[in-house]
Amino acid sequence: xxxxxxxxxxxxxxxxxxxxxxxxxxxxxxxxxxxxxxxxxxxxxxxxxxxxxxxxxxxxxxxxxxxxxxxxxxxxxxxxxxxxxxxxxxxxxxxxxxxxxxxxxxxxxxxxxxxxxxxxxxxxxxxxxxxxxxxxxxxxxxxxxxxxxxxxxxxxxxxxxxxxxxxxxxxxxxxxxxxxxxxxxxxxxxxxxxxxxxxxxxxxxxxxxxxxxxxxxxxxxxxxxxxxxxxxxxxxxxxxxxxxxxxxxxxxxxxxxxxxxxxxxxxxxxxxxxxxxxxxxxxxxxxxxxxxxxxxxxxxxxxxxxxxxxxxxxxxxxxxxxxxxxxxxxxxx
Numbered sequence: 315x316x317x318x319x320x321x322x323x324x325x326x327x328x329x330x331x332x333x334x335x336x337x338x339x340x341x342x343x344x345x346x347x348x349x350x351x352x353x354x355x356x357x358x359x360x361x362x363x364x365x366x367x368x369x370x371x372x373x374x375x376x377x378x379x380x381x382x383x384x385x386x387x388x389x390x391x392x393x394x395x396x397x398x399x400x401x402x403x404x405x406x407x408x409x410x411x412x413x414x415x416x417x418x419x420x421x422x423x424x425x426x427x428x429x430x431x432x433x434x435x436x437x438x439x440x441x442x443x444x445x446x447x448x449x450x451x452x453x454x455x456x457x458x459x460x461x462x463x464x465x466x467x468x469x470x471x472x473x474x475x476x477x478x479x480x481x482x483x484x485x486x487x488x489x490x491x492x493x494x495x496x497x498x499x500x501x502x503x504x505x506x507x508x509x510x511x512x513x514x515x516x517x518x519x520x521x522x523x524x525x526x527x528x529x530x531x532x533x534x535x536x537x538x539x540x541x542x543x544x545x546x547x548x549x550x551x552x553x554x555x556x557x558x559x560x561x562x563x564x565x566x567x568x569x570x571x572x573x574x575x576x577x578x579x580x581x582x583x584x585x586x587x588x589x590x591x592x593x594x595x596x597x598x599x600x601x602x603x604x605x606x607x608x609x610x611x612x613x614x615x616x617x618x619x620x621x622x623x624x625x626x627x628x629x630x631x632x633x634x635x636x637x638x639x640x641x642x643x644x645x646x647x
Contacts, residue, residue, distance in 0.1 A: 363587025
């Protein structure tokens with residue numbers, strides 16, 4: 315009798331163990347893993363925003379969603395990562411909005427110098443029908459959905475080996491830019507632009523391949539380019555956001571509850587990242603000035619005047635839809 319009882323107990327324990335193991339395996343199988351990439355240094359506000367987003371998604375989904383963050387171009391260049399999101403080999407990506415122009419031409423206007431004046435205009439644009447149309451065009455043409463539009467990157471400034479105090483000082487300066495639209499802006503301003511991935515910029519400056527670059531202050535500081543350039547010209551020529559994007563089919567495959575988790579976390583993380591961006595820039599500028607980096611604030615009117623013909627010419631050449639420049643200007647007034 316005792317022997318039978320022991321056997322019965324043993325079988326029961328083993329059965330329970332198998333059931334629990336099965337439940338554990340089912341829970342693991344039910345977890346959805348999402349890859350989020352960016353090209354920024356881990357110390358940048360944007361990369362920290364990604365980490366915060368991942369934490370929030372995990373918390374809000376009770377662990378059903380697991381966002382894995384890959385900073386510092388671990389998943390490739392920005393164009394490669396965006397392509398990955400489009401075809402579904404990567405789930406999410408976030409960085410400045412210039413890269414989307416390769417997939418939806420109307421986004422080109424956002425990376426044309428001095429088209430937007432400041433971050434208030436950026437916010438007005440993103441909340442307008444013009445901004446919503448840009449999001450929908452990207453989704454329809456490339457299977458990429460904007461899930462977070464409030465990740466504000468701030469303005470892009472100029473960093474150079476020699477002082478640049480006026481637009482005339484740009485003549486012949488070899489400047490690194492990320493893509494063709496930036497190339498055209500700097501060519502219009504009189505510089506000699508070169509397209510390079512961000513990850514190559516430090517080495518290019520160090521080796522003399524280029525003399526200057528342009529990015530937000532936080533990117534320049536956290537990538538340590540001030541080891542090789544000692545001058546900053548504050549021109550704020552492209553204030554921009556960094557849309558957090560996701561493969562649309564992947565997003566649509568989630569339940570409405572998990573879609574809401576993603577959108578709510580993106581908004582909350584965007585607020586966190588944007589505040590961090592503003593606070594960090596103040597701190598970085600103070601530290602750089604203390605370290606002897608020279609800052610110049612030029613007469614921006616002459617830069618704007620030099621750049622003014624470019625958006626008109628680009629629209630005439632079909633760089634974006636006819637009438638978009640006028641609609642955008644009306645939206646941000």
